[in-house]
Amino acid sequence: MFKKVLIANRGEIAVRILRACRELGLQTVAVFSEADRQALHVRYADEAYLLGPAPARESYLRMDRLLDIARRCEADAIHPGYGFLAEREDFALACEAAGITFIGPRPSAIAAMGDKMAARNTVSRAGIPVVPGTEGEGDLSDEALIAIAPKIGFPLLIKATSGGGGKGMRIVESQEDLPGLLHAARREAEAAFGDGKVYLEKVIHAARHIEFQILADAEGNVIHLGERECSLQRRHQKLLEESPSPFIGANEELRQRMGEVACRAAASVNYLNAGTIEFLVDHDRNFFFLEMNTRLQVEHPVTEMATGIDIVKEQIRIARGRRLRYTQAEVRFNGWAIECRINAEDPYNNFMPSVGVLSNVLMPTGPGVRVDTCAYPGMEVTPYYDSLLSKLITWGESRAEAILRMRRALEEYRLIGVKNNIPFHQALLDSHRFMAGSFDTRFVEDRFSIDDTQDGREVHPEVAAILATLVAHHQTQLSAQLVQRGQRDTSNWKWIGRWERMQR
Amino acid sequence: MFKKVLIANRGEIAVRILRACRELGLQTVAVFSEADRQALHVRYADEAYLLGPAPARESYLRMDRLLDIARRCEADAIHPGYGFLAEREDFALACEAAGITFIGPRPSAIAAMGDKMAARNTVSRAGIPVVPGTEGEGDLSDEALIAIAPKIGFPLLIKATSGGGGKGMRIVESQEDLPGLLHAARREAEAAFGDGKVYLEKVIHAARHIEFQILADAEGNVIHLGERECSLQRRHQKLLEESPSPFIGANEELRQRMGEVACRAAASVNYLNAGTIEFLVDHDRNFFFLEMNTRLQVEHPVTEMATGIDIVKEQIRIARGRRLRYTQAEVRFNGWAIECRINAEDPYNNFMPSVGVLSNVLMPTGPGVRVDTCAYPGMEVTPYYDSLLSKLITWGESRAEAILRMRRALEEYRLIGVKNNIPFHQALLDSHRFMAGSFDTRFVEDRFSIDDTQDGREVHPEVAAILATLVAHHQTQLSAQLVQRGQRDTSNWKWIGRWERMQR
């Protein structure tokens, strides 16, 4: 059984995994790029080694260096986190070859689910419904895709075969737009995955994105930990997730049926460890297999809060060859959990990423609040990696309590120095459709605007006016003092300026 | 039903209560002394009003000003928190007279339980065992107490009749020490409560301090939320609490019996709202009523984590006249919770209080971790109030998991600028007796030393040596540079010095 785990990742998820290892008494090894020397995952780990320069392909994607570090420091297991090398069959194989436990599924399952077309074929054969599209048709040319498109019907979706996270994905409304969007999608997929292969898929109207967390052990036991509602997305990036889903709600029969299908889909590729089955659910509660994520999910905490099960610790236990600690009947759902992804993005400026130094951080705390974050005062947010600063999770006995907790937690959260999307979440939580739980995957992009929601809310323009005026007045006075002081002793000018700036 | 709540308190508990109010959609009013203008409770509230100068008797103990503010801002309820006016019958009566809901018990119950001697008499009559002592004997003179003492037997305890929190409390080992210690106890009680009355109580050997949280509604329903283990104390100040108690553990029969007695004790004074029954439990599992705290308890979060019930919200619901939302059978205990009280005290220097500015705060987060705190970067810790900075609470499926989580959370916690007792908790959690759950109320003072525990732990003196040497070397170099710079332009000396200091 392994004793020392190398975490081949960065950011909040590296910290999350370190915590689980530490709580299980395992030694931890962090790796870092030149941009991350002061990151929390480096400071919290028992050991830490430099991988290379900031760009991911020179650091966090360098399999050779990761395995070399693991060998040198005698790490006998690797946790890949999400993103980077988490869903790379070749990396899992290389770990196996080096005698290092890969904390995740078998390479064959990664491969089977990694090619979206092959995955759809596999689960189809197991009798699981999939969304109509060009699955299983192989690597079709633009011409072939353009010919098939009308049979699927518009609107349809172009998706990257090696895709994930919305990269290389495009919605096509009509036949005329198809050639241009195919080109754009292939270009983006090529840049993101080194693979420009794409396929087409029917768009399900008013679709919900609902996924099931599953756990599978080496003896072939597979259980699910309930669903996560992930329909609130922008550009195919999830923004807010909850468990359970308000769409499934008290419909235990539907939950059980979807959960069984999810377990069957995982079993169809002889799955091991934690994974997620994503479904599209239409208005009439028909559900279709979308894809399987063969890794830990960003939004796993909502399931942890709703079940009390620590998924990362279960991953490690499974990788150590242990039997699942729960049967399906022993998994108990309790209350409601919501996660808001706090990104370094400006919600008032088209969600433009923001970089800079986080000069101050004040985290919300108290009952029912969890924060998974890599942010600390003094942290520099760089343009090299994704913009996720923090995951704010609240739990309540009911959905209403979880929402009210999230509102007060968002109000308390201060992340100074970098623009972030907290105001977006505040507006979203105040919207009637969110409160009613009636939204689909198009809601955020098509029918929600942060500006619209200002109408219904309590506004205080006069307070804003007073505050800005006080700040302006104060700064005018400060400048006047500076000029006077400078006149007395001009040789000190430079130092005064510096000093005054630091006082602000 | 009330809509606006004035919180007649400060510090972490004011923030805790504000959060509950906000999550219930109630308007909140903070009050503050001149020392607390920038405190979180002021910043988080909807409204905030100045009470007076920093000393509590000129601010947080000023009933007249509190009621005046409540009237002026039309607050229709007051939550007293703990300490200050929380257990003052006259304050509860004054609220009632002003038509303001006091979120707490009826004045009569405060009075009945507030006088420790009367309380012991009341519960005795209800058939509840109490610790032998001079309860119910009235206000005895030193001479009378000295005469009775040998009949109770040594060691015995001097306790203040109006007491709480260990003030005016002394352990007496022998008859000779009694006169001097009576004098000291009366002096301290007089200073703390304006009342020098004391009584004697037998010391129970190897005693555990175990308390039960109860909730009671206006219809007379009384339930308990299980026990809290509070034996880890220093100078009668609790330091670490857990729920459940490892001493009761899986002994459901004992838990049920104690819980029933606790509910009976509350019912004997027609109790309303949240309260706590404290028991002393001896080695043979005999338990004795110690006292009832007629208020929210500092350590209430461990019960919240183990039951999922938000006690402060329940307090507010009960005060609004609602029926209890749970029957005793519906209260479900799940997992284990531990709380460490993080105080501004130097564990390496006899727990001397520490004051100053918290220049930086890094809170532990992640699964199973909760922090209830008033600390923020830039906060000034003043000598006017108690030294509680933060309550760190962890939850685990088992006691072992809760302990391991607490260890990693303590390791992560950074409170820079003020000395604090985190190292004490780290040592305590590493001690074998704590891990085994075998400790009593004398353990911390008699058989635990932060220095002893260094023996069994991994030490790194060479790392400490290297770090200190690097810091010393760096400072020597910095001074040398400063002198050189100063020589170039001595007129800038003052500014350089200031600027350099800020760079450090």
Added chain:
Amino acid sequence: MNYITTVGERTYTIEINDENHVTLDGGVLEVDWHPLPGQPVYSVLIDGQSYEAYVLPTEGGYQVQMRGLLYEVRVEDERELRLRAAMELDLPASSEYPLRAPMPGLVAAVPVNEGQTVDKGTVLIVLESMKMQNELKAPRAGRVAHIRVRAGQTVEQNQTLLIVE
């Protein structure tokens, strides 16, 4: 001195009387105003109401972010107001607008050509940063004058990418 402060379409006349009082449109308010140390965050009590807000200077004034809402505020004293009124008469309706990189990144595409006329909202540059392709759009209609970068080029924060006339 009076300040004329504009929030959206509303204009307020504000006078700072002393440390604890301001006059807002003729009514005196008690104001207890505290900058929090080292942060552009301010705690203010106005007649007992507690507010906390970010106040960030922008080119034309301040952004005030408070209770989940953003307010764009312009603060001018009477002299500045007269000055601006005079200047606006002299200035042409539009002038050059330099499109700057909002963050460091890689230019993924330049979908416009020099001399091309563009509408408000036309994508001028696609900039890749934080694993996302970010579209930088024209803030108003105009003509693309100088394009200073090409696809594949790495750019610094605030670097001018192109000019819209």
Added chain:
Amino acid sequence: MNYITTVGERTYTIEINDENHVTLDGGVLEVDWHPLPGQPVYSVLIDGQSYEAYVLPTEGGYQVQMRGLLYEVRVEDERELRLRAAMELDLPASSEYPLRAPMPGLVAAVPVNEGQTVDKGTVLIVLESMKMQNELKAPRAGRVAHIRVRAGQTVEQNQTLLIVE
């Protein structure tokens, strides 16, 4: 230059070779040392092992607090070491010790008198602060020289309360 660094009863000879290397008792170690901004906290990687510690200057050296343990460290270069050795020969065994208030508070009691001889651990002053009565004890045996405060008096942090000879 060599430093002679003492931790408890152990003494190390340490040389700072360059930014990334130190020699500890003859063995070279790779050291990646980072002060965290604005804090007396240091992150250090020593041959890959990650440590984070508070390093606080004290009168005689440094307190290093790391992984829940406190280390008292004295750092001297060779010149200082010789100097101290010479000084210790000259100095009398004891000198005056001023008892200072560790925090602001109220003097609750002064249980000793001027001229009284005290043992190590004798309570000299009872200081009330943060609602607690705190006993300030003699750090070593000696004689109470000057008592500068009386019961009931308010004192500032670091104010000298009395002198032990």
